[in-house]
Amino acid sequence: xxxxxxxxxxxxxxxxxxxxxxxxxxxxxxxxxxxxxxxxxxxxxxxxxxxxxxxxxxxxxxxxxxxxxxxxxxxxxxxxxxxxxxxxxxxxxxxxxxxxxxxxxxxxxxxxxxxxxxxxxxxxxxxxxxxxxxxxxxxxxxxxxxxxxxxxxxxxxxxxxxxxxxxxxxxxxxxxxxxxxxxxxxxxxxxxxxxxxxxxxxxxxxxxxxxxxxxxxxxxxxxxxxxxxxxxxxxxxxxxxxxxxxxxx
Numbered sequence: 001x002x003x004x005x006x007x008x009x010x011x012x013x014x015x016x017x018x019x020x021x022x023x024x025x026x027x028x029x030x031x032x033x034x035x036x037x038x039x040x041x042x043x044x045x046x047x048x049x050x051x052x053x054x055x056x057x058x059x060x061x062x063x064x065x066x067x068x069x070x071x072x073x074x075x076x077x078x079x080x081x082x083x084x085x086x087x088x089x090x091x092x093x094x095x096x097x098x099x100x101x102x103x104x105x106x107x108x109x110x111x112x113x114x115x116x117x118x119x120x121x122x123x124x125x126x127x128x129x130x131x132x133x134x135x136x137x138x139x140x141x142x143x144x145x146x147x148x149x150x151x152x153x154x155x156x157x158x159x160x161x162x163x164x165x166x167x168x169x170x171x172x173x174x175x176x177x178x179x180x181x182x183x184x185x186x187x188x189x190x191x192x193x194x195x196x197x198x199x200x201x202x203x204x205x206x207x208x209x210x211x212x213x214x215x216x217x218x219x220x221x222x223x224x225x226x227x228x229x230x231x232x233x234x235x236x237x238x239x240x241x242x243x244x245x246x247x248x249x
Contacts, residue, residue: 001084003091006061007098013058014065014102014195015109020050022110022200026130030117044181052174061085061095063170065102066193068231070095072155075235096195103199107131110200111207124213131200132216133189133223140222143188147226148233150184151192155234160241191223198224 024046027035035042055063062082064070070081070092078087085091110130111118121127128134135143157176181190191197198220205215 001060001082003085003094006082006085006091007094009058009061010064010095010098011102011105013054013061013063014099014199015106016057017050017054017065018103018106018196018200019110019113020053020106021047021196022107022130023113024050026110026114026117029121029126029129030114031121031126033114033117040185041182044178044185047181048174048178051177052170055170055173061098064095065099065195066154066227066231067096067099067195068151068193068227069155069158070099070231071228072159072231072235072238075232076159076239099195100199103195104203105199107200107203108207111203111209118212119210122211124211127209127212128204128214128216129189131204132197132220133191134216134219135188135222136186138219143219143222144226144229146184146187147191147223148230150180150188150190151227151230152234152237153180153184154192155231156238159234159238188223192227192230194224194227196223 024035024043027033027046028038028043030036051065054065057063058065060082062085064073064081073081074087074092081087081091081095114130118127118130125134154176158173161172177192180192184190201215201217201220204212
């Protein structure tokens with residue numbers, strides 16, 4: 001498979017992820033929508049369905065949709081990111097680039113779908129929350145730890161039970177994301193994906209959103225660094241677990 005196909009697959013898959021994922025947050029958070037005040041559980045299920053859809057769209061490239069997943073596969077020692085896609089520097093950055101661009105584009109399309117409601121929403125914080133995550137209690141060390149743990153669970157389970165997300169199955173990955181959201185998502189909004197947070201945050205900064213306020217760049221490194229660390233740790237631990245299990249038996 002060519003890297004061009006990999007790139008486009010990840011762009012379209014991650015765009016679908018953020019279109020639907022950020023879209024459910026818009027439906028809950030913005031003034032006057034049919035789903036306004038639908039609650040956190042509605043958001044978690046919406047994100048699960050967004051993952052489900054994105055994995056199907058990006059199946060050809062292994063549907064990473066997330067630099068932390070790509071990094072986890074790299075650290076885990078996989079020979080291929082997807083069938084016919086060798087793990088090397090070029091393919092790694094192809095995945096990263098496709099994921100980030102896709103996340104940005106999906107957020108832009110989401111904004112177009114909710115344009116009138118962004119205009120009607122009086123609170124800048126609610127507008128930013130549609131695009132990117134933020135902590136319930138702001139504490140950089142603890143917010144970072146939360147993101148590391150949440151992403152570790154995501155990547156470790158994917159690696160342990162199925163290799164790539166497409167191998168594990170779209171429904172299983174979707175339910176895993178819902179589980180992480182309801183169990184670990186309260187403190188930070190569970191970015192668990194650097195592209196999912198950074199791409200839409202860039203869109204928020206660039207789009208002509210009425211009364212949007214700050215894009216909160218002082219916090220933006222946490223949902224990038226935390227998931228990358230969590231994915232790295234998960235990849236390493238998942239590589240060691242079979243060795244330990246074999247030795248124990």
